[in-house]
Amino acid sequence: MLYAIICEDVPDSLLLRVAARPAHLERLQSMSAQHRIILAGPHPAVDSNDPGTAGFTGSLIVASFDSLEEARTWANEDPYVTAGVFRNVVVKPFKQVLP
Numbered sequence: 001m002l003y004a005i006i007c008e009d010v011p012d013s014l015l016l017r018v019a020a021r022p023a024h025l026e027r028l029q030s031m032s033a034q035h036r037i038i039l040a041g042p043h044p045a046v047d048s049n050d051p052g053t054a055g056f057t058g059s060l061i062v063a064s065f066d067s068l069e070e071a072r073t074w075a076n077e078d079p080y081v082t083a084g085v086f087r088n089v090v091v092k093p094f095k096q097v098l099p
Helices: 014-033 068-076
Strands: 002-009 037-044 056-064 086-094
Touching: 002 068, 014 037, 014 056, 056 068, 056 086, 068 086
Parallel strands: none
Antiparallel strands: 002 056, 002 086, 037 056
């Protein structure tokens, strides 16, 4: 089943994000190689694909897991969580309608 992982950053998270980004991306790429990632990306803090020093306010990941518990466990072990980038992580079942 698909799950939406909705993450909210702590204020001024940019430096923490930069430091933890390689490990975060490696983990996502591993899941993507297994064809389990539907989409993933950050929420820019300003209306721009490259927000510069404004940074990001959070992230969204939609991925396939066997259970809600598995999705929550995976989300809570993300390098952005352990590095203190995310102040809140919500995991919800997700039903894809389009495309």
